[in-house]
Amino acid sequence: MKEINVNGQKRTDLGKKASKQLRKEGLVPCNLYGEKKDENGLPVAFSFVASMAELRKVVYTPHVYVVVLNIDGEEHKAIIKELQFHPTTDALLHADFYEVNDTKNITVGIPVKLNGLAQGVRDGGKLQLQIRKINVTAPYQQIPEILNIDVTNLELGKSIKVAALSFEGLEIATPKEVIVCSVKATRASRSAAATAE
Numbered sequence: 001m002k003e004i005n006v007n008g009q010k011r012t013d014l015g016k017k018a019s020k021q022l023r024k025e026g027l028v029p030c031n032l033y034g035e036k037k038d039e040n041g042l043p044v045a046f047s048f049v050a051s052m053a054e055l056r057k058v059v060y061t062p063h064v065y066v067v068v069l070n071i072d073g074e075e076h077k078a079i080i081k082e083l084q085f086h087p088t089t090d091a092l093l094h095a096d097f098y099e100v101n102d103t104k105n106i107t108v109g110i111p112v113k114l115n116g117l118a119q120g121v122r123d124g125g126k127l128q129l130q131i132r133k134i135n136v137t138a139p140y141q142q143i144p145e146i147l148n149i150d151v152t153n154l155e156l157g158k159s160i161k162v163a164a165l166s167f168e169g170l171e172i173a174t175p176k177e178v179i180v181c182s183v184k185a186t187r188a189s190r191s192a193a194a195t196a197e
Helices: 016-024 052-059 187-196
Strands: 002-010 027-037 043-051 065-071 074-085 092-099 105-115 126-129 133-139 147-150 159-161 179-184
Touching: 002 052, 016 027, 027 052, 027 074, 043 052, 043 065, 052 074, 052 092, 105 126, 105 179
Parallel strands: 002 065, 027 092, 105 147
Antiparallel strands: 002 043, 027 043, 065 074, 074 092, 105 133, 126 179, 159 179
């Protein structure tokens, strides 16, 4: 996975009023969840702020990055766990990060790329991508930027399910019955089939 740097500052003033003020200044309240746990075994959040300009490069992109957070000179490697947007303006309100290390497995959605010209498309059908990302589990260094899927042998009316896929070093976390892509019959393919008969 590609790495990208984001700078931030530790946040001491918590609460809704403080968050509102930060957003007015172009800053986004963030939490980093890592190894630390409280007495109930729940992850403890480390609060910090980052500018919208810094976060834009990791939020508004189709790519999945390992984010190297530089918070007051201290480095943390993390992935985006959750983003909250304003319901009407789509402005980023809050970001949660999840700390990663070399040994711990993470589960993350990786974009799918279909390769090849499907047989069903050559026969007049239309290739449809049903899901844009597949969730995979592995240590972060083993996770690729995209998942390549060969569709060359995919015939008209057929589909590829998650169960049919495997990627070296990755465990697939998306349910097996989920359809990744399919070739749907079109009017042209139906009339060609009727002519052939």
